[in-house]
Amino acid sequence: MDSFGLRALPLLCLLWVTPIAALPPFVTSTETAPFVSTSPAEDPDAWLLAFIDVETTGLVPGWHEMIDIGVVMTELDGSELEALHLRIQPTHPERMSEGARRVNAFDADRWRKFSAVDAQGAVDELRSFHQRVAGTRPVLFVAFNSQFDAAFLDHLFRQVDGSWRELFHYFVLDVPSMAWAQGLRGLSGAALATELGVGDEPRVAEEHTGLTGARLNARIYRALEARRANAGGSQSR
Secondary structure, eight states, X not given: OOHHXXXXXXXXXXXXXXXXXXXXXXXXXXXXXXXXXXXXXXXXXXXEEEEEEEEESSXXXXXXXXXXXXXXXXXXXXXXXXXXXXXXXXXXGGGOOHHHHHHHOOOHHHHHXXXXXXXXXXXXXXXXXXXHHHTTSOEEEEETTHHXXXXXXXXXXXXXXXOGGGTSXXXXXXXXHHHHHXXXXXXXXXXXHHHHTOXXXXXXXXXXXXHHHHHHXXXXXXXXXXXXXXXXXXXXX
16 A cells, blocks of 8 residues: 555545444334244234324324324234224424325324323333233234334334334234235225225324224225135135
């Protein structure tokens, strides 16, 4: 190496190391759900599904916040065990997008009347619900737009130095992908509800919640399971 290279080396090292050192940790908790030695195919009675739907102040996780979540815990056949609905008071209500408000009718004063909890309260209630209903049984996260819901749940838990992986298995299931595999191309809950002949959720903002969405997800899933079973029976004949 020439003398210029030797003189430049400390600067190059500084440029290389400083941005990496400045990065925040990706997660603040290393807690994960208990290790599972079986799969749903091997031991279906050991597993549960959690149908989840969230309402938010916008589309950008980490900037916008979760303000409403519904969780419907079921057996693998979709039969409901118990449900949870929470309203969450955001830290930055001023970031509410008008598009999101038209969907969920968020208003900070209205949320206070609903006894909305803060982020810590929401995580505490989610943990308590999960422990009471699932216990040590592994649970698969199921949502209509799973990347969206999982991202907002991730940020909710990060606010309190937790990880949503405490509750759910590594794999996440997506309802439209299940429908797509059966030849249904609808990309909205309303479209799939119509195609499958199940009741839709309310489309009036004041009546539309995370719980109505989670229950719609479960109805669609049960209809898809019945459709798959009927198709299998027809083929065997």
